[in-house]
Amino acid sequence: MPECSCLGIKYATKKVCFLIGFFYFIFFAGYSQNQAVADSLEAIYLSGNYNDNDKLKMLFEIESNQADTEKSLAYSLKLIEAAKVLDSVKYIIIGYLGKGTALRLKGDLSKALESYFEAARIASEEEEGSSLGQANFAIADVYSIMGNHDNAIKYYQNAIKILQKEKDSINLATALTNAGDDYFNNGKLDSALIYFEDSDKIFRKINYPIGTAYNKGNIGMVYAEQGEDDRAEVNINEAITILEELQDYYPISVFLTYMSDIYLRKNNWSRAISYAQRSLDLAQRYGLKEQISESNLKLSELYDHVGNYKKSNSYYKNHIAYRDSVTNLREMEQMADVRTNFEVAQKQSEVDLLEKESEIQLLKDKRQKTVIYVSIIVLILVFFLAMGLYRRNIFIKKTKNIIEEEKNRSDKLLLNILPEETAIELKQRGKVQAKKFESVSIMFTDFKGFTHYADNLAPEKLVETVDYYFSKFDEIIEKYGLEKIKTIGDSYMCAGGLPYPSQDHATKTVLAALEMIEFVNLAKTLNPENRIRFDVRIGINTGPVVAGVVGTKKFAYDIWGDAVNIASRMESNSQPGKINVTENTFTLIKDSFDCEMRGEIEVKNKGMMNMYFVSKIED
Incomplete structure (x- = not known):
């Protein structure tokens, strides 16, 4: 109901x-x-x-x-x-x-x-x-x-x-x-x-009309089950009237089959068929499979009552087709029980027939019957043996699949920590040899005012905010083939040109930095939950580094060298929403990007250095 x-x-x-x-x-x-x-x-x-x-x-x-x-x-x-x-x-x-x-x-x-x-x-x-x-x-x-x-x-x-x-x-x-x-x-x-x-x-x-309509229909169907057709008809018609106004067609389709039952009991075949046909039309129009099945069944029963067996059979076939597409587990179990009982009855009949024939020819075929019994026993034993081997084989396959899944999971976790080449070397040799790269572009990012907010923001909100930005940064550097090195507080560090050397690492690093700036600016305009948003400073330097794995339990891939320290200084000397690069990086990207020379600026422990702001891709 x-x-x-x-x-x-x-x-x-x-x-x-x-x-x-x-x-x-x-x-x-x-x-x-x-x-x-x-x-x-x-x-x-x-x-x-x-x-x-x-x-x-x-x-x-x-x-x-x-x-x-x-x-x-x-x-x-x-x-x-x-x-x-x-x-x-x-x-x-x-x-x-x-x-x-x-x-x-x-x-x-x-x-x-x-x-x-x-x-x-x-x-x-x-x-x-x-x-x-x-x-x-x-x-x-x-x-x-x-x-x-x-x-x-x-x-x-x-x-x-x-x-x-x-x-x-x-x-x-x-x-x-x-x-x-x-x-x-x-x-x-x-x-x-x-x-x-x-x-x-x-x-x-x-004063909830649709709820009232459904309850009227429910009560009407209870009356219908109890044989109180007049009361049932009044309640169901009232429900249908409300539901038609609300354009809620599924319950109408079901209620119409109950109206069909009521007129069937009154021997008004034409009205009964009319209600059942209206139910089917609605169900087909709105793709309601269960009700299409039931409406077809109702029409099949009605046409069977009036002797139109051709139409009855046609509707019954449609009922079976839709019923089978939505058969639930309980129906399947009931059908399986019926089929099993039928097959058992058939086998029992065959056994009874064989026993009668055996009694007639008992003396002549005694030896042959013994051979048949032995063969049956052997076949049963072979069957159980085969079943045992089959189940054992299934168990072995499942075990192998579980082992393979766990191995893949471990490999995936390792690749989240280390570059693929480094992870392979670590698995094969148990350690990683440090490598020197002659030209690598290192990027540092930092959020303006983060320390102030960190002191006043709940820990879970702080972590959630940082994760919002760093998750997008991960996507961006993966897009440009850069390698994430680590995060320290609100600072994000990555590099281009390792573990696989490339000619265009400086260009790709700057492209990634521009996309990070664009994302941070966009995040300030799309903020439906009124969350904390920041401005970001970015610094990039290009130069030689040494890369390797440190630690024996919690592995960490890291890079060292003066080029790394200078990249960090570029970030600290940058401005919110700006990408600050060194002379080394500028030399490699100047033909591809618009850059603004800042002149020589004092750098802690490095003296005066030329710096440039990257504004956009060269037109």
């Missing part, structure tokens, strides 16, 4: 579950599915004519108002991606809930569960109580569809407890309705009605 928010529609007599949901839409009060709204917003989104600050809400509105499950899934994925870029936990959770609902309506229950569990994990980590409650009853709904009553009730109770604590009226009412639905599907009508009544009180109190 239909429910609000992850609403499950279930036919107790058919043991088939259907799922309707809009649980995550209640982040915005008064939601109702509206395809016209979705189409209008989609046109704006595709045109690109919108404010970036409105992007997440727009994607949510498009996805949540979609009647087409394929489009709903596509926009939920876009929402997740955009929310991760903007670091919006609320919309990441909404996106995963929306993705799960779309997958569930498409009949892909295992992937739907994965998406719901991911939403629950994030909500739990971020202590988003209301979202955690929604994710719990979404998970419960999927278990309910699968026929796993124990797991379904467990997660419903979890959701109800959380939502009561959060005072989240809409989702609490929804969870109560869903739990009542599961009790209904398991034949516990009294328990179901208690949950429906509790839910209905909440929906009416907060």
Whole structure:
């Protein structure tokens, strides 16, 4: 039966579950599915004519108002991606809930569960109580569809407890309705009605039309199961009227099959067929696989009753095709049991026949029968031996795969610490020979005012801010083939031209520095969470260095030489938003970049040195 928010529609007599949901839409009060709204917003989104600050809400509105499950899934994925870029936990959770609902309506229950569990994990980590409650009853709904009553009730109770604590009226009412639905599907009508009544009180109190509509439909289907057709028809028609206004078609499709049942009991075949056909048309229009299957089955039954066996058979074939595409585990187990019982019965018949024949020819074929028995025993032994070898082979393969995965994991971790060439040498020889490089470009970066903020900022926020910048710096230097050496506080050190010497290392180092400046400037304009942002100083020098690995337990790849010290001085003599380079570096890049000569500047422990600001790539 239909429910609000992850609403499950279930036919107790058919043991088939259907799922309707809009649980995550209640982040915005008064939601109702509206395809016209979705189409209008989609046109704006595709045109690109919108404010970036409105992007997440727009994607949510498009996805949540979609009647087409394929489009709903596509926009939920876009929402997740955009929310991760903007670091919006609320919309990441909404996106995963929306993705799960779309997958569930498409009949892909295992992937739907994965998406719901991911939403629950994030909500739990971020202590988003209301979202955690929604994710719990979404998970419960999927278990309910699968026929796993124990797991379904467990997660419903979890959701109800959380939502009561959060005072989240809409989702609490929804969870109560869903739990009542599961009790209904398991034949516990009294328990179901208690949950429906509790839910209905909440929906009416907060004047929530779609919740009221689903409850009317639920109660109508209870009356239908009890044979009270008139009361059932009144409630279901009222539910359909509300849902048509809200353009929520999935529950309408299900309710129409119940209306068909009511008119079937009244022997009004034409009305019964008309309702069933309307149900199928709606399900096909919006890609609702489970309901397409059930509507085809209902039409098959109706045409069978009126003697039109050709049409009945055609609809039944369609029912089987769609049913098989969304078959749950419980149905598969039941089918397996039926098939096994059939095969056992067949084998037993064959054995009985053989025994009778053996009795007739007992004296003549005694020796032959003995050979047959021995052969059977040998075959059984061979079979068990083969099974044992097969399972042993599978175990060995799994063990090898685990070992290989751990080896790959160790190699990957080592490559995160050392350059590939150095890591290979360390694994092969147990140590690394220091190497001299005649020409290397060394870059240092430093954030202006970082020490002041470090004294006043919470440790976790400080680390989070530094990680935000350094993670992007890692991407940039990887793009230009540079080697990260280390970070010291807010200082970031990298080098070009090692461990593999190259001719253009100075150019690539400057290009990376320009991209870092661009990123730091952009970060100050795109700051939706109002986080601390900095200006960066960068210094670069080119010269000879010695590179090697230090330490015996915690390895560290490092470089030494006067060129390194001078690069550090270039950074400290730079200015916010500027790239300060030495004469050595300028000589190598002057034909490729616009540079501004600063003249000779006093450098600590080095005397006067020529310095240059790099402003941009040469036009």
